[in-house]
Amino acid sequence: MTIRQAFARFWPLTRGDRRWYVLVCVCVIAAAVCETVAILLFGHLTDHALEQGSLAAFWHPATAWLGVAILGAIIGYLGNSLAFWSGERFVRRLRAHVFGHVQELPPDFFQRHRRGDLVERLSGDVEAIEQLVVSSAIGVVSAVFRIVLFSAAAIWLCWDLALVTFALAPLLWLAAKIFTGPIRRFARSERVADGAITSVLEESLGTIELTQAYNRKPAEETRLDREAGAWMRASVSGARRSELYEQVVEVLETLCVLGVIGLGVWEISQGRMTLGALLSFAAFLGYLYPPLRSLGELNLTATAATAATERLAEILSAAPSVTDPEHPVELEHVRGRVEFDRVGFHYPGAGTPALTGFDLTVEPGEFVVLTGPSGVGKSTIAKLLLRFYDPTSGQVRLDGVPLSSFAVRRLRESITLLPQQTLVLRDTIRANVAYGRPDATDEEVVEAARSAAADEFITTLPEGYDTVLDPSMLSGGQLKRLTFARALLRDTPVLVLDEPTAGLDAASAHQIITPLRALARNRTTILITHDLSLAQYADRVVALSGTGSGSDAPRVGGRLLSAAREL
Ligand SMILES: Nc1ncnc2c1ncn2[C@@H]1O[C@H](COP(=O)(O)OP(=O)(O)OP(=O)(O)O)[C@@H](O)[C@H]1O
Incomplete structure (x- = not known):
């Protein structure tokens, strides 16, 4: 130059x-x-x-x-x-x-x-x-x-x-x-x-x-x-x-x-x-x-x-991978029906596709566990739903409308992602919980923390909700519950959890079950996990095969009773 x-x-x-x-x-x-x-x-x-x-x-x-x-x-x-x-x-x-x-x-x-x-x-x-x-x-x-x-x-x-x-x-x-x-x-x-x-x-x-x-x-x-x-x-x-x-x-x-x-x-x-x-x-x-x-x-x-x-x-x-449409569809009263219709996706520069012909429909309020071997494309599904990328083929829809018809910002206001890594900021506990909704009142923050079973350990900290968070002072399970409180406070109709129990020991994983169920209640929930013990709380388990296409696992009375065996 x-x-x-x-x-x-x-x-x-x-x-x-x-x-x-x-x-x-x-x-x-x-x-x-x-x-x-x-x-x-x-x-x-x-x-x-x-x-x-x-x-x-x-x-x-x-x-x-x-x-x-x-x-x-x-x-x-x-x-x-x-x-x-x-x-x-x-x-x-x-x-x-x-x-x-x-x-x-x-x-x-x-x-x-x-x-x-x-x-x-x-x-x-x-x-x-x-x-x-x-x-x-x-x-x-x-x-x-x-x-x-x-x-x-x-x-x-x-x-x-x-x-x-x-x-x-x-x-x-x-x-x-x-x-x-x-x-x-x-x-x-x-x-x-x-x-x-x-x-x-x-x-x-x-x-x-x-x-x-x-x-x-x-x-x-x-x-x-x-x-x-x-x-x-x-x-x-x-x-x-x-x-x-x-x-x-x-x-x-x-x-x-x-x-x-x-x-x-x-x-x-x-x-x-x-x-x-x-x-x-x-x-x-x-x-x-x-x-x-x-x-x-x-x-x-x-x-x-x-x-x-x-x-x-x-x-x-370097261009953003997605842009807003010229005339975005307004998002009001999202019910939370999520559809993946023959979705294929290729990461930029990657030799092989991450997903091919993936089909999945999740009804409003349904709790679906998504499982499958490592590298099969589970996290990619979460990224496509958040519209970090648009699919290379097929369509992802929310309430029947293709995601590309919404303004990105508005779409992400309707979906909460809990990524695999527990991401917290060096700020007060209050600011961490309210990260997705900075205008939340103190009462709402405490209420969310209570529902996520985080209030019990927050109140034992020297300055309670005003304690500046140092991740080393909390256990993995406590940090996870903190991020659950953050997600609860956002209160979106769709929730995606990527490996919430990853890195937690059995006791910590057990501690997050109740807040996890509180989080999934009354909203469309997609839980990505290798941990099949979580399947018992879901309405449905979807196992991704190596080809990247989805297949519903058998259900018993709308609830999978022995997911590990069925899969
Ligand atoms: N940024 C990227 N660029 C190229 N390829 C990628 C990228 N991210 C993921 N992949 C590839 O896409 C495929 C699907 O990855 P993805 O992370 O969705 O798998 P996963 O099922 O979530 O795996 P795990 O269970 O190990 O988290 C993998 O083969 C992976 O190597």
Whole structure:
């Protein structure tokens, strides 16, 4: 991606803030004008006060110089503060934009990308793009204006000396051009290595018990060291190139200063120039080189930022797997009839289908246990019902209407999923229970917790419902009951539970039976499990065969009495 493409990709996000950038540019220009006036006053002071030794000639230009310096300082302060503020605003907006997009992406996207790398893209890469889109853009305007202003003043003072100075500019550009390619390469490697380091740290800290129990400390350290080595090589090589560039520029500048002084001495000896004019000219040179140099450096910064741009653009180009229809069907009074009609599904990029020709109808209020061998597609059925994906063939319907006819948000308001993993937040117990219904009253939260048999252990915690949850302070069964309370509070007509007893010992699994039945009461419930002891509570058991199609297990009086035997 070129700088121009990278800039064009993210510039539209600055809409609404551009007036602030214009104001920053105005401040930068005003500050440069103040500097120019100050330098001219310095020349005047040299010729009229210093050379003549006249104190009377000192006061007037000195007062004016001080006034201009104070004005320049105020404008500089306002401009720089505003530039910083608007840059950070852009970072915030860009991060929110990418984060909003990431939240709509399907589960397989998160399986393909390491979480640490995504975190790095949302933090470091976002800031690098700010450098390109806001700071560099303002920097270019500022540098160009200063160059024009100081050049005009230098030409006005002494045009032949100015020509010597300008002869150097193409050399500076050439140097920047030579160094751009390698610096960009190293910047890209550094960004990738940053992501890899965050991933290793995140994975390693997440599995710390496994690491300790299996004595894998040295292996984990080697893993981090490998990524850190790649990062260090890229970082040091990039810094070396940048430093070399700086030094080359220094030498070029010295060359030019010597040329100017030599020529200036000759001009003074010929009586064509005063000492004040030469000193002013040298001061303009001092002011002219930083913006000239910063143009080259901005090119390098922007080049380095394109690596970050590519990484964020990759996220933004990943499309959500489902979208809302143009005219969504309104969902009111959902009864909860769920139908899978000849459903086939292929995960993006997978070689074999996860489901083929799957049929299942669950009547409103029915409690169905879904079982079958591992990998047969049970969790996939839950994902299709929540519309994380649309089926590749066939249809999933709710109350007879295809799921794709509903707005995704509204559909998910009617279905509650309890995923296999017990997901809790580091927040209060109250906030955890009310996660699916933040507007619930305290009474409703307590009521849900009571029905889920969670109230009994919550009230023994030091601060009851206000205790900030640390998952290690509760048992697996208690955490599960907490998520049941969360689901109860949502009170949706359809409920999907994915392996609620997975990871629980027999005693904990037994503890969740009563809350589970409370949860399933009066709503369409699909319970995915390998644990056939749960089958006795269901109206029906559906066993998925290896081909992915469903078959109803025999029922006795509407209730399966010995599920294990029948299956
Ligand atoms: N994101 C994915 N990309 C590609 N293939 C996938 C993805 N997720 C699941 N699969 C595959 O789809 C098939 C069905 O997976 P699914 O998780 O639905 O099975 P399951 O019956 O729930 O298994 P288990 O009982 O072990 O949880 C499996 O072969 C699995 O490897």
